[in-house]
Amino acid sequence: MKSYRKELWFNTTQRRELINITPEIRECLRESGIKEGLLLCNAMHITSSVFINDDEGGLHQDFEKFLERLAPEKPHSQYAHNTYEDNADAHLKRTIMGREVVVAITEGKLDFGPWEQIFYGEFDGKRRKRVLVKIIGA
Amino acid sequence: MKSYRKELWFNTTQRRELINITPEIRECLRESGIKEGLLLCNAMHITSSVFINDDEGGLHQDFEKFLERLAPEKPHSQYAHNTYEDNADAHLKRTIMGREVVVAITEGKLDFGPWEQIFYGEFDGKRRKRVLVKIIGA
Amino acid sequence: MKSYRKELWFNTTQRRELINITPEIRECLRESGIKEGLLLCNAMHITSSVFINDDEGGLHQDFEKFLERLAPEKPHSQYAHNTYEDNADAHLKRTIMGREVVVAITEGKLDFGPWEQIFYGEFDGKRRKRVLVKIIGA
Numbered sequence: 001m002k003s004y005r006k007e008l009w010f011n012t013t014q015r016r017e018l019i020n021i022t023p024e025i026r027e028c029l030r031e032s033g034i035k036e037g038l039l040l041c042n043a044m045h046i047t048s049s050v051f052i053n054d055d056e057g058g059l060h061q062d063f064e065k066f067l068e069r070l071a072p073e074k075p076h077s078q079y080a081h082n083t084y085e086d087n088a089d090a091h092l093k094r095t096i097m098g099r100e101v102v103v104a105i106t107e108g109k110l111d112f113g114p115w116e117q118i119f120y121g122e123f124d125g126k127r128r129k130r131v132l133v134k135i136i137g138a
Numbered sequence: 139m140k141s142y143r144k145e146l147w148f149n150t151t152q153r154r155e156l157i158n159i160t161p162e163i164r165e166c167l168r169e170s171g172i173k174e175g176l177l178l179c180n181a182m183h184i185t186s187s188v189f190i191n192d193d194e195g196g197l198h199q200d201f202e203k204f205l206e207r208l209a210p211e212k213p214h215s216q217y218a219h220n221t222y223e224d225n226a227d228a229h230l231k232r233t234i235m236g237r238e239v240v241v242a243i244t245e246g247k248l249d250f251g252p253w254e255q256i257f258y259g260e261f262d263g264k265r266r267k268r269v270l271v272k273i274i275g276a
Numbered sequence: 277m278k279s280y281r282k283e284l285w286f287n288t289t290q291r292r293e294l295i296n297i298t299p300e301i302r303e304c305l306r307e308s309g310i311k312e313g314l315l316l317c318n319a320m321h322i323t324s325s326v327f328i329n330d331d332e333g334g335l336h337q338d339f340e341k342f343l344e345r346l347a348p349e350k351p352h353s354q355y356a357h358n359t360y361e362d363n364a365d366a367h368l369k370r371t372i373m374g375r376e377v378v379v380a381i382t383e384g385k386l387d388f389g390p391w392e393q394i395f396y397g398e399f400d401g402k403r404r405k406r407v408l409v410k411i412i413g414a
Contacts, residue, residue, distance in 0.1 A: 001139050001277050001414045003312040005382055036141040037274055038178060040314060040378050044389025046329045052237055053184045053229060058218035062226050063233075066209060071342060080334035088338050091329060095339075095373060097233065099328055102178050102240055102378055104272035106143055111270060113182025132387060134380035136313055136413065137274065138139045139277050174279040176316060176412055190375055191322045191367060196356035200364050201371075204347060235371060240316050240378055242410035244281055249408060251320025275412065276277045 004032035004135040007044070012125035015073075016093075018060050019120045021050075021131065025103075026110065028133045035108045037137015041118060042100035044130040047090035049097035049121035067093045067123075090123035097121045105137055142170035142273040145182070150263035153211075154231075156198050157258045159188075159269065163241075164248065166271045173246045175275015179256060180238035182268040185228035187235035187259035205231045205261075228261035235259045243275055280308035280411040283320070288401030291349075292369075294336050295396045297326075297407065301379075302386060304409045311384045313413015317394060318376035320406040323366035325373035325397035343369045343399075366399035373397045381413055 006028050008021060025041060041050050053059070071092035072078075079088030101118060104111035120131055144166050146159065163179060179188050191197070209230035210216075217226030239256060242249035258269055282304050284297060301317060317326050329335070347368035348354075355364030377394060380387035396407055 038176065038314065040380055046391050056219060058221060059226060059229055061218040066230050070208065070346065080337040081332060083334060088335060091335055092342050100378055102238060104178055104270055111272065113268060115184050116182065130389060132380055134387065176314065194357060196359065197364060197367055199356040204368050208346065240376060242281065242316055242408055249410065251406060253322050
């Protein structure tokens, strides 16, 4: 069994951003040399997310509205977590969007449907944060 | 390490349907011959879901109401994604329900609790769509 | 390829509780002797959850409010599932929080960011329920 590990670093300019990281993940897979297996990609922070959806700007606006409706950022005082922090909403938003994705590796490629793209979802940005890529297989 | 791959195809008669795919997944596992490992089952489309829950009709009605409350289909015009599309709600519903499940394989069986069943969740149906089954192990 | 399996049992005193199970998971990993691979930890019941977030009491209160807002327990009669049961809300809450986590194993350790902790989320407790830990690797 082969295994591969890499960290990807991000420092967004805004509090919330969605970043397509599929090209970086493809490069990890190429480096790993793994042809058949499973790839795990997860946020290493608890206020950000890794998820799979469509790379379409309108949809990303819809995600922002949806997340703000289900877990609004403000007022910060509505959350018990926000004593020294102001990011309780980011913990909840990440819960909705998910921490991780697991992707099948087949014949050395991400085994994806036609529109699947991997995103880093930042919900408490403007600082350096990490994503982990782990691949196991043969 | 052994690996196995199969696509399952669906073409629902309604826009939204929940389909118990546990028998098909069991058949994949049998075909694979894998006794110990991990099974990944994921939607290959970004408006559908694979998830684990109870096969109980009342609960499935509750899921429909819950998803329509959190991410209503109509009016279609409420979503920025819906210019040429009308399925933004399906992207959001699938986000709540999840893209994928990972299941332990032990002694050649799905290592499940008493009520766990795997479902395909279609949120933008009436066309051919796919689920991927990937199993790795020994 | 090595594999390892263990069940962890819980019997909460309240209907809803969040329990940090990271120490038990670390002990499983140590027992397994696996150095590189993937660890799956999932609820074996469909009214409970395994998820990764922060071990902070204020945030856990925020989760309770958030889940009760999105999928309120009462009145029980609002759910079609609640004929002989009263736990439809627990099925929905577990859907939001997720069934499972997959964690990278690197050099014999949980490959975690600084604040990641694994929780068992019970939403229909006061009875014996299980979590599965499965590890594969080398």
